[in-house]
Amino acid sequence: MKKILDIITEKMQQAFADAGYDASFGRVTVSNRPDLCEYQCNGALAAAKQYKCAPILIAKAVAEKLDAKDYSLVEAVMPGFINLKLSDAFLVEYLRAMREAPDFGVEKIGAGKTIVVDYGGANVAKPLHIGHLRPAIIGEALKRLHKYLGYETIGDVHLGDWGLQMGLIIAELQERQPDLPYFDPAFTGEYPAEAPFTVDELEEIYPTASGKKKDPEFSHKAHQATLELQQGRRGYRALWQHILNVSVADLRKNYDNLDVHFEKWLGESDADPYIPLMVEDLKARGIAVQSEGAWVIPVAEEGDKKEVPPMILIKSDGSAIYATTDLATLVQRTRDWNPDKILYVTDKRQNLHFEQVFRAARKSGIVGANTELEHVGHGTMNGKDGKPFKTRDGGVLRLEQLIADMVDFVRAKVVENKIVEESAVEDTTRKIALAALKYGDLSNQPTKDYNFDLERFAAFEGNTGPYILYTIVRVKSILSRYGAWEHLRIQAPANAQAKDLMLAITKFGPTLEAALKSAAPNLICAYIYELAGCVNKFYHETPILKEENEELKAGHIALIGLAKDILEQSIALLGFAAPEKM
Ligand code: ARG
Secondary structure (H helix, E strand, C coil), X not given: CCCHHHHHHHHHHHHHHHCCCCHHHCCEEECCCCCCCCEEECHHHHHHXXXXXXXXHHHHHHHHHCCHHHEEEEEEECCCEEEEEECHHHHHHHHHHHHHCHHHHCCCXXXXXXXXXXXXXXXXXXXXXXXHHHHHHHHHHHHHHHHHCCCEEEEECXXXXXXXXXXXXXXXXXXXXXXXXXXXXXXXXXXXXXXXXCHHHHHHXXXXXXXXXXXXXXXXXXXXXXXXXXXXXXXXXXXXXXXXXHHHHHHHHHHHHCCCCCCECCEHHHHHHHHHHHHHHHHHCCCCEEECCEEEECCCCCCCCCCCCCEEEECCCCCECHHHHHHHHHHHHHHHHCCCEEEEEEEHHXXXXXXXXXXXXXXXXXXXXXXXXXXXXECCEECCCCCECCCCCCCCXXXXXXXXXXXXXXXHXXXXXXCCCHHHHHHHHHHHHHHHHHHHHXXXXXXXXXXXXXXXXXXXXXXXHHHHHHHHHHHHHHXXXXXXXXXXXXXXXXXXXXXXXXXXXXXXXXXXXXXXXXXXXXXXXXXXHHHHXXXXXXXXXXCCCCCCCHHHHHHHHHHHHHHHHHXXXXXXXXXXXXXXXX
């Protein structure tokens, strides 16, 4: 469906033309004085300069040409603004069309396009920690948003499953269990199907090994193991596969718990087969040059405000690094999916890394001009006191623990307030906890840091996820007391609160588009907070079920029903859902 702003802008342009002025002056904007009007056009002020005439005269002449049935207010005011309020008829017709149309009439701006969202950022053999919360939540929301607006979406977790971290684990395992067949180069039989460690052991092995990096002998072993793994040593590959399997099963469980789901579980290792040919080609074409024994791609550009160092392609010891795998991953993604857009959601401290990779990809032609590359760098989640989040003993808090803390906090409330019968406690708790966590995060601009505050995020009042859920649940309960309502028609606004609510509903599509364009799920949060506020004001000012006029009552019900549907769709895009009762 066309956006209201576009519809009334077109009509305004026609009015300018009809009054004898250039149509391009007829741009309408949302009013910045909602106390005076809903929309406004300031074009007469600019037109006045061109036509050398008082702006108010132009505004008046244009206003006369507008179709009165579209507006309840058309007013030319000094010095030359045109103030507008939509008529009931216009709004009713628009909302009815929204309700009839698939997906509330949002424009499918991504139709026919493919986007890859690279998010999550998990590393194999390391448990997810709180630093993994934001890329998971933001990435999932952006992916769902793109999908809703028509894109073909591919979410890829891009596992950290290659490089030194793997060599460290292999070296440590060899010290602990040297007799395992994986370490015997002469072994030609079949390796055991069962991994020689559990996930808990694995998560202990990695930090231990990592702590020994400074020991030159151990470090050498780990580097050697990394190299041999990458060169394809059979036993190491088999061991690595065990590490991957055990770890991915655990990661999957944790992401499922957050309702975060990836279409692809590819990783850095999947880029490995593309590296040799890519490097050879880059060298042959002179894109990669030698520098102090390494191969690098210079990516500095004229006009750079900061120094952008060359991207290191191959280190002097012959090994590939993080940037190499990211560049090779672009070879794979372009070849397999030819996406129109690739979005990377990681900590903003990786800005420079992505700048280098993107530039190298463009310079080398690995990525063509038709593919947009964008890094959504997010800020840090700090503790309530604004300081980095630490456990009591100074360690990094596991994501699992953070979620468990939130769930426990919410469960206590659910139980204490006897919100639902016992059988529904867990499901209700989980839904509220997820809403608290995700909304608490997504309501902030992604680039900004924020403070994690359990009590505030889980509060049922204020700008929180649970408040949004509460609003939905309240409407659901009214609807179920009313009975079948889906067939009811939207009617003219019964009061000022109804009109505000209707206007808010019409902003659904434009808000989603704006959120997509600036990769900002916080715009959706701000929108549903406003929408929920309108629902609640309407509810408080209007006797809904007590209304005796059945016709009027049906109109109220249709309106809050539509608002509820839009709220529910919006939170689904953000990655959470409402319980039945609250
Ligand atoms: N595993 C990486 C990390 O922990 C994040 C991966 C992000 N994606 C990418 N294509 N580099 O920092």
